[in-house]
Amino acid sequence: MAGSKFAYVKNFELPDPLLPGTFMVLRVDGHAFHRLSEEHNFTKPNDERALQLMDHAARDVMNEFKDIVLAFGESDEFSFLFRKSTTLYNRRQAKILTTVTSIFTSSYVYNWPKYLPNTPLKYPPSFDGRIVLYPSAKDVRNYFSWRQADTHINNLYNTVFWALVLQGGETTTQAHATLRGTVSSTKHEMMFSRFGINYTDISPRYRKGSILVRMEIPPEPEADVEPASGKISEVIESGADPTSKPKTAKKNVKIRTFIELLHCDLIGDEFWEARPHLLSE
Numbered sequence: 001m002a003g004s005k006f007a008y009v010k011n012f013e014l015p016d017p018l019l020p021g022t023f024m025v026l027r028v029d030g031h032a033f034h035r036l037s038e039e040h041n042f043t044k045p046n047d048e049r050a051l052q053l054m055d056h057a058a059r060d061v062m063n064e065f066k067d068i069v070l071a072f073g074e075s076d077e078f079s080f081l082f083r084k085s086t087t088l089y090n091r092r093q094a095k096i097l098t099t100v101t102s103i104f105t106s107s108y109v110y111n112w113p114k115y116l117p118n119t120p121l122k123y124p125p126s127f128d129g130r131i132v133l134y135p136s137a138k139d140v141r142n143y144f145s146w147r148q149a150d151t152h153i154n155n156l157y158n159t160v161f162w163a164l165v166l167q168g169g170e171t172t173t174q175a176h177a178t179l180r181g182t183v184s185s186t187k188h189e190m191m192f193s194r195f196g197i198n199y200t201d202i203s204p205r206y207r208k209g210s211i212l213v214r215m216e217i218p219p220e221p222e223a224d225v226e227p228a229s230g231k232i233s234e235v236i237e238s239g240a241d242p243t244s245k246p247k248t249a250k251k252n253v254k255i256r257t258f259i260e261l262l263h264c265d266l267i268g269d270e271f272w273e274a275r276p277h278l279l280s281e
C-alpha cells in the first residue's frame with residue numbers, strides 16, 4: 001500500500017538493536033528520590049513500606065516479561081537481568097527500556113496507597129532507566145556483586161549516621177564529620193558501644209537488598225497424547241519431509257515459573273551454584 005507523501009519521515013526512525021549473545025541488564029532508578037523521600041516522610045535510614053513497594057513494582061515487571069530471570073533492588077533502584085538469548089521485541093533497545101521503565105513506574109504509583117495508605121502522593125514519582133550489555137557470566141555476577149556491595153556500604157553508613165542524629169543528638173553536619181575517614185570496623189564499634197546496635201541484627205532486607213529470582217516448576221510427566229487443541233504444537237522430526245504429515249506430535253511444554261523473594265548474599269558462589277539457570281542461555 002502506497003503511503004502518503006509524508007511517510008518518508010518514517011525512514012528517520014533508526015533501528016536500535018541490542019547486540020545478540022550478550023547479557024542484558026536494565027536498571028531503573030528513582031528520579032530525585034532524595035526529595036521524594038523527604039516530602040513523603042520516609043523512615044530513616046530505611047523505610048520498609050517504600051522498599052516493599054519497590055519489590056512489588058519489580059515483581060509486576062517480571063510477571064509481564066518472563067525473560068527476566070533475576071532482579072536486585074536497593075534504595076530507589078532495581079536491576080533486571082534478562083535471559084541471555086532473549087529476543088524480546090527483537091532486542092530493540094528503546095522499546096524494551098521504555099516499556100519496562102513505564103510498567104515499573106506505573107506499578108509504583110498504582111500500588112503506593114497499599115503500602116503508604118496514610119501518605120497521599122504529593123506529586124508523580126518517576127524513574128530513569130538504562131540498559132547495559134555484559135559479554136560474560138562473570139561480568140553479570142560482578143555487576144550484581146557491585147550493587148550488593150553498594151547496598152552494604154550505604155546501609156552501614158546510613159544506619160550509623162542516623163543513629164548519631166536521631167539518638168545521639170548530633171546535627172547532620174556533625175554526624176558527617178564524626179564519620180569522615182572512618183573504616184567499617186569503626187562504624188560497627190561506634191554503633192554497638194554508643195547505641196547498642198549490633199549490625200548483624202538489622203533486617204537482612206536492609207543489609208542485603210531484595211533479590212527476586214524466577215524459579216521453574218518442573219513440568220508434570222505427561223503421557224503421549226494426540227494433538228487436540230490449539231495449545232499443542234506439532235514438531236516435525238529432523239530429516240522428515242516437511243510436506244508430509246508430521247509423524248510425531250509433542251505437547252508444547254509450557255514451563256511454569258514463580259518468583260521468589262530473597263534477602264541473601266549473592267556475592268559468593270553459593271547463590272549462583274544453586275541456580276545455574278540464571279546464567280545459562
Ligand SMILES: Nc1nc2c(ncn2[C@@H]2O[C@H](COP(=O)(O)OP(=O)(O)OP(=O)(O)O)[C@@H](O)[C@H]2O)c(=O)[nH]1
Pocket residue numbers: 029030031032033034035037042043044045046047048050051075076
Ligand atoms: N529516608 C529514606 N530515604 C530513602 C530510602 N530509599 C531511598 N531514599 C532516598 O533516595 C535517595 C536515592 O539516592 P539517589 O538515587 O542517588 O538520589 P536521587 O535523589 O534519587 O537522585 P537521582 O537518582 O540522580 O535523580 C537516597 O539518597 C535517599 O535520600 C529510604 O528507605 N528511606
Ligand SMILES: [Mg+2]
Pocket residue numbers: 029030031032033034076
Ligand atoms: Mg535516584
